[in-house]
Every structure is written in structure tokens, then in C-alpha cells.
Amino acid sequence: GENVEQHPSTLSVQEGDSAVIKCTYSDSASNYFPWYKQELGKGPQLIIDIRSNVGEKKDQRIAVTLNKTAKHFSLHITETQPEDSAVYFCAATQPYSSASKIIFGSGTRLSIRP
Amino acid sequence: GAGVSQSPRYKVAKRGQDVALRCDPISGHVSLFWYQQALGQGPEFLTYFQNEAQLDKSGLPSDRFFAERPEGSVSTLKIQRTQQEDSAVYLCASSLETSAYTGELFFGEGSRLTVL
Numbered sequence: 001g002e003n004v005e006q007h008p009s010t011l012s013v014q015e016g017d018s019a020v021i022k023c024t025y026s027d028s029a030s031n032y033f034p035w036y037k038q039e040l041g042k043g044p045q046l047i048i049d050i051r052s053n054v055g056e057k058k059d060q061r062i063a064v065t066l067n068k069t070a071k072h073f074s075l076h077i078t079e080t081q082p083e084d085s086a087v088y089f090c091a092a093t094q095p096y097s098s099a100s101k102i103i104f105g106s107g108t109r110l111s112i113r114p
Numbered sequence: 115g116a117g118v119s120q121s122p123r124y125k126v127a128k129r130g131q132d133v134a135l136r137c138d139p140i141s142g143h144v145s146l147f148w149y150q151q152a153l154g155q156g157p158e159f160l161t162y163f164q165n166e167a168q169l170d171k172s173g174l175p176s177d178r179f180f181a182e183r184p185e186g187s188v189s190t191l192k193i194q195r196t197q198q199e200d201s202a203v204y205l206c207a208s209s210l211e212t213s214a215y216t217g218e219l220f221f222g223e224g225s226r227l228t229v230l
Contacts (some may be wrong), residue, residue, distance in 0.1 A: 043223050
């Protein structure tokens, strides 16, 4: 089955700087890669996603890149703000109806220093 | 409410007790997922329903875990004879679409289970 590795596990950046979180996946059939943000005491919330037919997607300060050959994908947050502090999870899934589940990475705790 | 609702938010059980965790998905959402999240870890898939049909239960860790969604709406995750290793946050998510590939998952805030 699919395995998603995520690093770093913790990341601290100065407010206004950029943050990058990287993930790798094992199953070349995976073709949908969402990113979720989880604040303390809350459930994860989708912030951006990318499908395998594109290499990059951007939404304001957040961007995701995908390298299918290397089976790598990354989250980039620019001009970080205090409200970006949270745990971020990358994930991967496949289109088979019988495998309709998202496999999550272990998470990155992002802290924004004022 | 407009979101996924889970109850109870916190549950403390003695080892060996049975527990039931409830999930009220967003109205009209076809797909419902249960995930287990241990402290400091990512959510791990337990089971998936499409309407009332349980299409995937490959993530349930043992036969002590049982989930149902009899009318295709509310779902209950039951854990029998709880063990300390069952301590975790149990997350429920729903989606308007029939698979995680095509639709965004909306998560509840979770039920935190502590087994003493």
C-alpha cells in the first residue's frame, strides 16, 4: 500500500519568511495530493491540493509543487504570518473506488516567530 | 450546524469497557470516513462508507472495532473491550463525492479517547 513520508517534523521560521515542507510517496499510481492544516483541538482542514496532471499550483501565499518522476511533492508558504502556526499534513490517494482513502504523512509542526 | 459534529468530545474509559463514538456528517454527504490519530502522528485510515455501505474496513486494527452507518447518515464507531493502545483521537470526515479522490474531506473536531 501507499506510504507517505514527511519532513521536517518541526519547523520554526521568522514571521515574513518562507516555509517549505517536503513529502515523498511510494505508490506511483497515486495521483491526488492534498495538504491539510490542523490547529490545536481541531480537525484537519484542506488548504490546497494538486493532481498529477499538473506540476505546480498556487493560491495566494501557498503553493504546491509535484515531481511525479521522483515521487516528491512540497508545500511552500511565503510571507508567513502568526496564523500560519499549526500542524500541516501532506497526503496521497489513488482513484480506485475500492481504495477511496487518503494516506497522511506524520505531520510538520510549523511555528512562526514574531 | 454546518459542519461535521462528533460526540463525545472527550471520553475516559477503564480498560475492558466498551465505548461508542458518534459522527453526524454534513447533510447530504455521501462518503464518510473514520480515522485514528495518535498523539503527534498523522491520521490513520480506519474505515469508509458510501451511503450505508461499508466499502472499506481494511484499517480497523482488530475485531474489537466495529463501525456502522445504518441509514446512510449518522455513523457510530464502537470499540469493545478497550485497551490502552486504543487511546487516541478518533476523527470523522465526510465528503459530498463518492471518493476521496474527487471530493474534499470535511473533518470533525474529533473524539479524544483515553483508556486507563
